[in-house]
Amino acid sequence: HLSKRLQAVSDHVESGSRLADIGSDHAYLPIYLAKNHIISYGVVGEVAKGPLSNAISEIKKAALLAILQPRLADGLAAIQPNDNINVITIAGMGGNLIRHILEAGRAKLTGTEKLILQPNVGEDTVRRWLMTNAYQIKAEQILAEDGHIYEIITAVKVPQKVSYTEKELKFGPFLIREKSPVFIEKWQEEVRLLERVISNMQKASHKNTQKINLISDEIQIIKGVISRES
Numbered sequence: 001h002l003s004k005r006l007q008a009v010s011d012h013v014e015s016g017s018r019l020a021d022i023g024s025d026h027a028y029l030p031i032y033l034a035k036n037h038i039i040s041y042g043v044v045g046e047v048a049k050g051p052l053s054n055a056i057s058e059i060k061k062a063a064l065l066a067i068l069q070p071r072l073a074d075g076l077a078a079i080q081p082n083d084n085i086n087v088i089t090i091a092g093m094g095g096n097l098i099r100h101i102l103e104a105g106r107a108k109l110t111g112t113e114k115l116i117l118q119p120n121v122g123e124d125t126v127r128r129w130l131m132t133n134a135y136q137i138k139a140e141q142i143l144a145e146d147g148h149i150y151e152i153i154t155a156v157k158v159p160q161k162v163s164y165t166e167k168e169l170k171f172g173p174f175l176i177r178e179k180s181p182v183f184i185e186k187w188q189e190e191v192r193l194l195e196r197v198i199s200n201m202q203k204a205s206h207k208n209t210q211k212i213n214l215i216s217d218e219i220q221i222i223k224g225v226i227s228r229e230s
C-alpha cells in the first residue's frame with residue numbers, strides 16, 4: 001500500500017512501461033508497479049548504500065528480483081542502454097537535486113523517456129530545466145498529505161522548445177489554469193509566510209527596502225493568481 005504521494009506518481013506510469021526509479025530508497029514505488037503488472041522491468045537506482053540494501057531486501061521479500069534491478073549509482077548512471085527504459089521517476093527530493101540529476105545525466109537520456117518528477121520544493125527550478133532542454137510538460141498534479149503539499153510534473157522531449165512564462169514556471173502551466181483548492185491553499189500559505197518575512201524586516205533597525213519591495217511584488221503576483229477567476 002503506497003502513500004497518496006507515491007500513488008499519484010505511480011498513476012502516471014503507463015502499463016507495459018520499463019521504468020528507472022532514481023533515488024528509490026525502499027523501492028516501494030517500483031515494487032508496487034511490478035506487483036500490479038504495470039511495469040515489465042525496472043531499474044532501482046540508489047546513490048547510498050543503506051537505502052540500496054533496504055531496496056534489495058524489499059525486492060527479495062516481494063520475490064521481484066527477476067523484474068527489478070537494484071543498482072548502486074549516482075543519478076541516471078544507473079541506466080544502461082539495453083535496459084530500454086521509457087519512463088524515469090525521480091520523487092521525494094528537492095527541485096535542485098532533481099535538476100542536477102537530469103543535467104548530470106543528460107547523456108543517458110535518449111529523448112524517448114517520459115519523465116515523472118515529484119520535487120518536494122523548488123518546482124520552478126525543475127520546470128526551467130525542462131523548458132531549457134526542450135521538454136514539454138504534459139500533466140501536473142498537486143496534492144496534500146500529512147500536512148505537506150506535493151506537486152508532480154510529467155514531461156516528454158519535443159522537437160521544438162516550448163516556452164513557458166515566468167508565471168507558468170513558478171505556478172505550473174496546468175496547475176495555474178486548474179487552480180484547485182490545494183493549489184490555492186499552497187499559495188495562500190506562501191503569502192502568509194512572505195508577509196511574516198516582510199513584517200520582521202520592517203522591524204529591523206536597518207531596513208532593506210529593496211528586498212522588502214521585491215517580496216511585496218512577489219506577494220502581489222501570488223495574490224493576483226489566486227484571486228482571479230481567469
Ligand code: SAM
Pocket residue numbers: 006022023024025026045046047048051073074075076090091092093097101
Ligand atoms: N523516491 C522515494 C520516494 O519518493 O519516497 C525516496 C525519496 S528519498 C527522500 C530520496 C532518496 O534519493 C534517498 O534514498 C537518497 O539516497 C537518494 N538520492 C539522493 N541523491 C541521489 C542521486 N544523485 N542518485 C541516486 N539517488 C539519490
